[in-house]
Amino acid sequence: MATARVLDIAPPRPRAGALDLRGAIVLLVAAFLPLGAFGLVNLGAEALGILPLFFAPFGLPGWMGAVAHLAQLCLLGAAFGLLPRERASRAARLWLLGFIGLYLALPFVTPPLDSLQLSLVCTTLFLVGLAALRRVGAAAPGAGWLMTPMLLVLGFSATMGLAIAAAYSPPFALMQGQQAPPA
Numbered sequence: 001m002a003t004a005r006v007l008d009i010a011p012p013r014p015r016a017g018a019l020d021l022r023g024a025i026v027l028l029v030a031a032f033l034p035l036g037a038f039g040l041v042n043l044g045a046e047a048l049g050i051l052p053l054f055f056a057p058f059g060l061p062g063w064m065g066a067v068a069h070l071a072q073l074c075l076l077g078a079a080f081g082l083l084p085r086e087r088a089s090r091a092a093r094l095w096l097l098g099f100i101g102l103y104l105a106l107p108f109v110t111p112p113l114d115s116l117q118l119s120l121v122c123t124t125l126f127l128v129g130l131a132a133l134r135r136v137g138a139a140a141p142g143a144g145w146l147m148t149p150m151l152l153v154l155g156f157s158a159t160m161g162l163a164i165a166a167a168y169s170p171p172f173a174l175m176q177g178q179q180a181p182p183a
Contacts, residue, residue, distance in 0.1 A: 030081025034073040034100050045108050052107030055157050069107060072150040076100050079136060079143035089139035095132040096143075102128060103150070115168075119161025126154045 056065030080096050083089050129151045137144025
C-alpha cells in the first residue's frame, strides 16, 4: 500500500548557536566607525592648530586618557551596531549618533575651558548621555549596557570637576585677596 505525503520544502532554519557572520561584520564596522571619525576630526583640528586634551585622573599619563576615550568611542559604535534597523528605533539611533558626535568633540573643546566650564560641559554631556541611554536601552538592552562604562567615566569626571570648582572658588574657598599688604 502506498502512502501519500506532502513534501516539505522549506529553507533550513539557522541553528540556535550558529554564528551570524553578517551581524558580526556589521558590529565590527560599527564599532570602529567612531574611531575613523575621530581620526578625521583630529586631522582637521590639527590643521587648525587645535590639539585634543584627554581626561586622565589620579596623575595617570595623558595617553591613558586617550586610550580610554577611544575605547569608549568604540563601545558607543558597538552600541550603535546592536540597535535594530527597524523604524521604531530611529529615535534611539539619532540620539546615539548625536551623543557620539558630542563625545567625539569633547577633547577638542576641552583645552580653552577652565575647571568650572569643563565640569558644566561634562555634566551637560552626562545628562545627554543619560537621555540617549534611556532610548537606546529601550530599543536594545545590550546596546544600553555597552554605553554604561562611558557614562560612569563621564559622571565621575563631572562630579570631580564640580567638586574641585566648588572647593577652590569663592564663596566656598579661602579668600586670598583680602590679606593686608606686607609693611
